[in-house]
Amino acid sequence: MRGRPNLFTDYESEMALFPTTTKRVAVALLLIFALLVPLGAIPGLSFLQESSWLVLINRALVFAIAALGLNLLTGVAGQVSLGHSFFMAVGAYTAVLLGGAPGKTVWGLELPIWIWLPAAGIAAAIIGIIVAPTAVRVRGLYLAFVTLGLVFIGLHLWRNFGKVAGGPTTGRPWPPLEFALWKGDPIISFANDGPWFGVQLTSDAKTYFFLLVAVILFTLVAKNLMRTRIGRAWAAIRDRDIAAEIMGVNEVRGKTQAFAISSFYAGIAGALFAVILGRLIPETWDLLLAVEFIAIILIGGAGTIAGTLLGTFFVVLIPRIVEDITFFFADQVANQGPLAWLGDLFIRKSPDDILGFVSTGAAGPGLSIFQLNVALFGVLIIVFLIAEPLGLYGIWIRVRNYWKGWPFTY
């Protein structure tokens, strides 16, 4: 037992992954919580077991991998990239080229997952290495625009290479998430319902467990990258590139590593994203997706792992929560519930309703829920950047520090 919290007597204990007992306990509890989610065993949160929620959570897990990658590049190494969706697309299309079923109009090799998943990451990483030299010459906001150009060039490619990407409006199917040694029957399949160790699980739940393991692995890698030589070099380049070079940090190598590793994360995430959705059109990989990741790391807190994970779940789950709230109020208005007066303010009831700007239908004047979400997304980014530049992580730190010393102020 050491004397007081946060007193580290040697370097090893300070650099440990989980330096305090509280952290160890918290991580263990979080893991148990995560394992219980698809089983519906958590009282009060058993609705998370439903397919519609699990699909969203799976998407959040995939996004977490991509966001961790962007966080390494933008948050730690300081290279602003608006081209993350391009690297994800590279990964996804590599995966479908190697793993997808060949057809009359599309190419595919039907290789097993242990080839196409790493290959997706590696292909994206190679493209990242090719892009990296521009980051050495072009800085800051200019770099953001070069990477933005990648998104548009990529979109043109995906639209026109039907052999790879499928039709521009139909896309093509991705291979299912199943593990096989070679072509033939899979050993473990995550893509169909069935019992595991005597517990009946849906395909969503199985995918969830697969993605959970992947996220934990990638989080550990990111965390370790950040606290070792490579990560410290990145931080030095971010803070002042010239000073970093004078101290012996190789700027070119650092930026190349950052782009390669970040793109690797993006490639893997892109492949998994396509696989869990099953079928994607080329327009998926647009600028909005790239900006979503920038928003995730900024809302979560740039340069922090915990913040990135928090931000991902926040950004991915908020639309669903908004949707639920909207439907709740629409229901209240329709049935004259106790909160109908509040719903009256913004739910559109008839076409000539002036106040109501949210309509529960997809068409018609007024914002649909999807559009409301994009607008809210914009407002959220603004509010967070103005009020809390450190993001959710900053809020968490403040809450934690308040309770650390409670009831004393410091």
Next chain:
Amino acid sequence: MTTTAERADFRFNWVDSFLLALRIAAIFVVVWGTVGALALGFVGEGLSGSAWKDLIVAGLAQGSMYGLIALGYSMVYGVLGFINFAHGEVFMAGAMVGFFVADYFFTSGLWVSNFVIAILIVLVVAVATSTFTAVLIEKVAYRPLRNSPRLIPLITSIGVSFFLQNAVLGLVGPAVKTYPQAPTWLSQKISVLGLQIEGTKLLVIVIAVVSMIGLWLFVERTKTGRAMRAVAEDKEIAALMGIDVDRTIVTTFAVGGAMAGVAGILWALLFRGVSFITGFLPGIKAFTAAVLGGIGNLVGAMAGGVLLGLFESLGPNVVLRGLRWEIPVSLGIAALAAGIGVAVLAWRRGRVSVASVAGALIMLGIAGIGQWSIVIPGLTQLKDVVAFSALVLVLIFKPSGLFGEQLADEDRA
């Protein structure tokens, strides 16, 4: 010897070699495409003379519109040092409100009976809307972030952009609003300098040029303009000199917004259709134009806009179509010999920039012997790709733009 000393100073690492290769490839493609387009023209497979002229006129008109939007980006970047992504939405807001006024005039008959007065009122309304939007954005979103790192206001502006797009969507719906038809005397072709220019396009070019000259006079000749240049140079010193920095920044946004409003009406004259998404791509293109011309440089922004418009209309149809041309073997071998000769000479003199031309010639030689010809699918959709490729190439090879950037030291690329 001086050359040896220079060579010793010159650090030529793999990044430079990579960028050099990229530069060679770019020059090669452009040269091949241009020569190919001319060669195909001689054979009679290329574009006809009138098609060329139409492309040039369309490029000029669209380019001058980009130039007007680019002025807003350039001024804001010059003063505050960040890219105002929402500027495209400012432009869209002007065009959108202008539509409602135009539509009202059309139903009341003024649009048909007295087009000039109607379009002038629409212009004033659009300019007022855009100015108001720009100033409001500055007050609400950017002022609280004045002292934060550059990336933060950039992302905020993306947020503002999303919010504005969807707010307009919620207010007016997703349908494309089409401006009423301009009178026929405006759409007739007029012959100017041997070019057959459609009346609307001529009007667009004239309005753009007039606005540009007005802005230039404002920035260079008035007291407020001088204050703006001072704030762009150094905010703190400008404040010490008695300049109200906040007010100057608001003026900058207002003037940029006004230019975007004018551009909104020009867009309406050229394309007629306006929707909530209209502002997005022109906005990004205009930023490209601003960088192309050298950011912070007003003349550069305008010239960059015109250049970008020309690139966009000529690039896919001339350069990329020209790639279909098979390089003759004899020309290929001659180019190969010339290229190797220049490269050897350049290497012995230690001059790298000549080597790039040599490299392009070598590629030409290889392409000639190999009898390459490339047919690129979806040529007509390539506008955006051409614009962004131009941006990427400019940023890599001449980040300060074609006309030089005018920024405070810390903001330079």
